[in-house]
Amino acid sequence: MNKITSIEQLEKIQQEKQALWSSGIKLVPVCGVCIGGQKLAQAMRDEVTRQNIADKVQIVETGCQGFCKMGPLVNILPPEGISQWQNGTLYTKVKVEDAAEIISKSVMGPEVIERLLYKNAKTNQRIPVIKDIPFYSKQSKYVLERCGVINPDDITDYIAWGGYQAAHKIIKTMTPETVIGEVTQSGIRGRGGAGFPTGIKWKFCRQSPGPDKFMICNADEGDPGAFMDRAVLEGDPHSVLEGMIIGAYAIGANYGYVYVRAEYPLAVKRVRQAIKQAKEYGLLGNNIFGSDFSFDIGIKMGAGAFVCGEETALISSIEDRRGMPRPRPPFPVAVGLRGKPTCINNVETLANLANIINKGAKWYTGIGTEKNYGTKVFSLAGAVRNVGLVEVPLGATLQELIFDIGGGAEKGRKFKAVQLGGPSGGCLPEKLLDIKIGYDSLIQAGAIMGSGGVIVIDNKSCMVEVARYFTSFCQKESCGKCTPCRIGLMRMKELLERITSGEGQKGDIELLIELANSIKDTSLCGLGQTAPNPVLSTIRQFRHEYEAHIREKECPAHYCKPLVKFMVDTDKCKACGQCIPACPVEAVKGKKGEKVTIDVTLCTKCRSCIEACPFDAIV
Amino acid sequence: MEYKSFISDTIAQLGEEPNKLIPLLQQVQEKYGFIPEETVDIIAQNLNLSANRIYGVMTFYAQFKLKPCGKHLIRVCEGTACHIKGAEGVYESISGKLGIHEGETTADDNFTLERVPCVGCCHSAPIVVVDSDYHGNTSANMAKGILENYK
Ligand SMILES: Cc1cc2nc3c(=O)[nH]c(=O)nc-3n(C[C@H](O)[C@H](O)[C@H](O)COP(=O)(O)O)c2cc1C
Numbered sequence: 001m002n003k004i005t006s007i008e009q010l011e012k013i014q015q016e017k018q019a020l021w022s023s024g025i026k027l028v029p030v031c032g033v034c035i036g037g038q039k040l041a042q043a044m045r046d047e048v049t050r051q052n053i054a055d056k057v058q059i060v061e062t063g064c065q066g067f068c069k070m071g072p073l074v075n076i077l078p079p080e081g082i083s084q085w086q087n088g089t090l091y092t093k094v095k096v097e098d099a100a101e102i103i104s105k106s107v108m109g110p111e112v113i114e115r116l117l118y119k120n121a122k123t124n125q126r127i128p129v130i131k132d133i134p135f136y137s138k139q140s141k142y143v144l145e146r147c148g149v150i151n152p153d154d155i156t157d158y159i160a161w162g163g164y165q166a167a168h169k170i171i172k173t174m175t176p177e178t179v180i181g182e183v184t185q186s187g188i189r190g191r192g193g194a195g196f197p198t199g200i201k202w203k204f205c206r207q208s209p210g211p212d213k214f215m216i217c218n219a220d221e222g223d224p225g226a227f228m229d230r231a232v233l234e235g236d237p238h239s240v241l242e243g244m245i246i247g248a249y250a251i252g253a254n255y256g257y258v259y260v261r262a263e264y265p266l267a268v269k270r271v272r273q274a275i276k277q278a279k280e281y282g283l284l285g286n287n288i289f290g291s292d293f294s295f296d297i298g299i300k301m302g303a304g305a306f307v308c309g310e311e312t313a314l315i316s317s318i319e320d321r322r323g324m325p326r327p328r329p330p331f332p333v334a335v336g337l338r339g340k341p342t343c344i345n346n347v348e349t350l351a352n353l354a355n356i357i358n359k360g361a362k363w364y365t366g367i368g369t370e371k372n373y374g375t376k377v378f379s380l381a382g383a384v385r386n387v388g389l390v391e392v393p394l395g396a397t398l399q400e401l402i403f404d405i406g407g408g409a410e411k412g413r414k415f416k417a418v419q420l421g422g423p424s425g426g427c428l429p430e431k432l433l434d435i436k437i438g439y440d441s442l443i444q445a446g447a448i449m450g451s452g453g454v455i456v457i458d459n460k461s462c463m464v465e466v467a468r469y470f471t472s473f474c475q476k477e478s479c480g481k482c483t484p485c486r487i488g489l490m491r492m493k494e495l496l497e498r499i500t501s502g503e504g505q506k507g508d509i510e511l512l513i514e515l516a517n518s519i520k521d522t523s524l525c526g527l528g529q530t531a532p533n534p535v536l537s538t539i540r541q542f543r544h545e546y547e548a549h550i551r552e553k554e555c556p557a558h559y560c561k562p563l564v565k566f567m568v569d570t571d572k573c574k575a576c577g578q579c580i581p582a583c584p585v586e587a588v589k590g591k592k593g594e595k596v597t598i599d600v601t602l603c604t605k606c607r608s609c610i611e612a613c614p615f616d617a618i619v
Numbered sequence: 620m621e622y623k624s625f626i627s628d629t630i631a632q633l634g635e636e637p638n639k640l641i642p643l644l645q646q647v648q649e650k651y652g653f654i655p656e657e658t659v660d661i662i663a664q665n666l667n668l669s670a671n672r673i674y675g676v677m678t679f680y681a682q683f684k685l686k687p688c689g690k691h692l693i694r695v696c697e698g699t700a701c702h703i704k705g706a707e708g709v710y711e712s713i714s715g716k717l718g719i720h721e722g723e724t725t726a727d728d729n730f731t732l733e734r735v736p737c738v739g740c741c742h743s744a745p746i747v748v749v750d751s752d753y754h755g756n757t758s759a760n761m762a763k764g765i766l767e768n769y770k
């Protein structure tokens with residue numbers, strides 16, 4: 001492969017690929033990261049071989065397309081081509097057995113397979129066009145535009161979408177200062193949680209003296225329940241690399257790392273492949289585009305420590321030390337990796353940059369609301385109907401995110417709260433759902449934007465238990481360096497355990513608040529400083545649940561094991577029998593067609609029957 | 620002898636990267652399933668670090684194992700999404716069925732049980748990962764059935 005040195009060469013690859021796409025070869029994107037997706041993609045490929053149509057049909061194994069609840073997904077592209085995929089058709093919950101039919105009828109022929117179309121739960125109508133599906137119609141996909149339709153393992157797919165043209169533009173026509181100026185004007189704020197303006201961070205790093213600087217992509221994504229960064233790395237890795245090139249040029253770095261969690265093996269593989277290809281094309285390495293700018297990227301795998309998402313701990317970890325944070329200042333932009341100025345940006349922040357450079361800061365500030373420009377990717381999970389990956393403009397409301405796109409609580413249960421920002425974040429109740437999503441508005445409400453994990457909690461979950469869960473998570477993940485975090489969180493966890501087991505005492509809530517505030521004020525790093533947030537926010541919004549546990553020794557949500565006995569509400573039980581096989585200890589007695597009972601002497605309160613019951617009949 | 624050559628080959632592969640310890644430990648673990656005690660001294664000599672410093676790193680990160688695992692590694696996700704969807708019950712049923720707790724290995728060396736925070740498949744919670752197979756939408760009862768496939 002000849003190294004690319006000019007825009008003409010880049011455009012030539014783009015045109016060749018587009019010509020191939022419009023020459024009649026049919027691309028069929030299949031989500032290969034859903035559970036079962038890889039098997040399906042293989043079955044589709046086998047079918048293509050069997051029908052001997054490899055010259056006409058190409059199965060593209062893609063990254064996550066977002067609608068995970070309905071996966072595995074197959075896209076039938078519209079005649080306008082791949083860039084207009086939202087005008088195409090989506091097949092949902094596709095099975096290996098459907099592969100042959102899809103290829104014969106919908107790929108080689110014009111037929112639509114009715115049963116595989118998404119069915120609107122409210123109207124019971126099947127929806128043939130992707131953009132009419134409520135889950136998609138309310139989204140604005142910029143970061144995720146290509147995710148789930150292109151082949152992430154092929155750099156020419158990315159180039160065909162105009163990839164690496166932003167890198168070319170800055171290296172060939174802009175000074176680092178003008179790049180920083182443009183990014184500052186776009187107003188983009190870091191998507192990793194803290195929301196620090198990216199342009200300003202770059203400016204500080206550029207101004208730090210010294211010839212050696214580093215550009216690091218933070219792909220540690222430690223917030224449990226969040227999978228945005230994973231999806232971007234697996235679905236469109238070159239967009240992150242291009243963002244790193246832009247950042248490196250702006251700050252003056254010649255080397256960078258992607259620090260990615262070891263729990264994401266596929267993401268590691270995809271990034272490795274992307275780096276290799278970018279090097280072959282001369283887009284990484286020495287003298288990029290024939291200029292005197294050189295930049296190369298290595299991969300570092302995390303080793304299972306949440307705190308390593310914190311930037312100084314991340315640096316320690318790359319330096320082969322225990323991943324313990326250190327006090328800031330000095331900030332990494334001044335003294336970072338191996339003592340050199342270092343800029344650390346989140347995956348999603350980086351994936352926004354090519355768009356900002358190509359389309360301009362003005363375009364970017366046209367999306368979103370004041371001081372909160374652009375879009376944000378969220379992963380919707382927990383007790384929500386449409387679990388998946390969504391991208392909305394900042395300024396959209398939580399209501400739109402959770403109900404219009406997410407479809408609200410699943411199984412006809414009642415929405416109780418939404419947890420934003422993971423272990424550093426907070427819970428918001430229904431009455432606050434009109435809030436416009438933004439960095440400052442969410443803090444005001446008692447939550448944070450965080451990295452984008454959105455966990456929906458329904459009336460079957462106990463808020464004290466949720467607080468105990470997060471506290472226990474942070475306590476386990478505390479690196480142990482500072483006392484408030486190491487010991488304070490332990491004490492807080494014990495208090496919460498006492499309350500959830502019905503042993504809570506008068507004054508426990510006040511004690512929790514006092515402890516929480518001192519941990520917040522005195523911890524060394526962001527982990528300890530934010531770990532009490534879930535406790536404080538649940539006390540603020542759901543204090544009555546704490547009080548019920550302490551005073552009445554009752555768990556209002558019927559969750560906390562020592563305080564509940566499982567029973568069947570015979571008015572609600574429809575004798576469907578679904579709970580019977582769900583029980584691992586045969587405590588559900590009865591058979592299909594009869595109302596069931598629960599043998600409390602056998603019941604281990606594992607909640608399997610509650611999860612299995614579609615009628616909310618087990619209390 | 621085998622350890623020695625594996626370690627020096629791996630170091631050579633890591634090329635010019637100045638910080639080789641964690642990547643090296645990761646490859647040792649990948650190859651042997653855990654970090655055998657003998658390798659620590661070899662690594663110490665090769666990288667010119669004290670064994671003490673290497674143990675410090677190994678014990679900090681959850682990924683590194685100082686003991687061998689069973690033939691199959693079961694990881695039950697205890698991330699937030701999985702927790703909300705009943706991961707606790709799934710864990711308890713597997714733990715009860717195998718008669719072991721988190722971090723332990725069955726007497727026949729067939730299974731090691733672990734709990735992990737989020738594997739990024741939250742959309743199909745609760746998740747159980749056995750070796751490299753991801754099982755989604757599991758339940759307490761189903762979890763026991765999954766194990767039947769790994770003998
Ligand atoms: C305990 C802790 C964990 C963090 N985990 C992550 C993470 O997983 N991913 C991430 O991008 N940022 C994480 N951060 C934030 C980073 O320290 C840093 O602010 C961010 O990577 C900067 O990138 P941005 O400006 O592009 O957002 C974490 C911070 C703390 C305190």
Ligand code: FES
Nearest residue numbers: 696698701738741
């Ligand atoms: S919370 Fe279990 S996979 Fe994310």
